[in-house]
């Protein structure tokens with residue numbers, strides 16, 4: 676779709692916005708233009724969209740418990756951040772709607788919580804991994820990025836951006852924005868994995884995968900697998916109060932570190 680002129684302007688400023696993020700991100704330069712205001716937390720599965728099953732726990736129950744605890748930790752400790760859940764009960768929410776909620780809210784972060792499972796080697800395979808959107812379907816982000824660009828123009832343009840408009844005719848600007856989202860998603864995913872490791876978890880790494888729930892995201896987005904529900908030890912851990920508290924602390928610490936890095940005073 677050809678970009679209409681008003682959107683070209685918006686896209687230009689949005690590109691400046693994302694580029695400035697990239698600069699501060701990579702070079703640790705000072706900027707006062709960015710704040711994380713809204714975080715969407717997605718509890719995987721729910722209702723008839725059943726997740727994986729352990730010997731006593733169910734994925735959709737565990738993910739909801741962890742999502743609600745994470746949301747509470749953020750609301751209690753980050754007063755400037757609004758938390759939005761894709762579900763707060765045993766509801767069936769299609770994947771497209773989950774990321775749609777985040778895009779419509781112009782969220783700054785999207786975090787999807789899941790439990791891993793494996794059919795073979797049920798008892799031995801374990802560990803944690805965090806996914807970011809793979810590059811195969813990055814084109815789906817274009818619409819969300821354009822919409823976000825409009826909002827950025829309305830809210831922040833006059834106050835925050837005095838730079839000359841870069842020529843947005845070229846889709847390169849969108850590619851830069853997408854690459855920046857990818858870098859930020861990887862950054863958050865890495866911080867999450869680092870926190871898991873500190874608590875003695877097995878690190879299965881950060882992976883890029885073409886996941887439907889992440890692909891159309893107009894913001895940094897990760898899907899974290901908090902443990903194998905098919906592994907008896909990890910099933911006990913992820914469904915226990917102590918285990919969930921530890922997982923939530925890991926996620927919260929990672930978000931806090933990520934927020935601090937981007938919101939340089």
Ligand SMILES: [Zn+2]
Nearest residue numbers: 719726789790
């Ligand atoms: Zn799942």
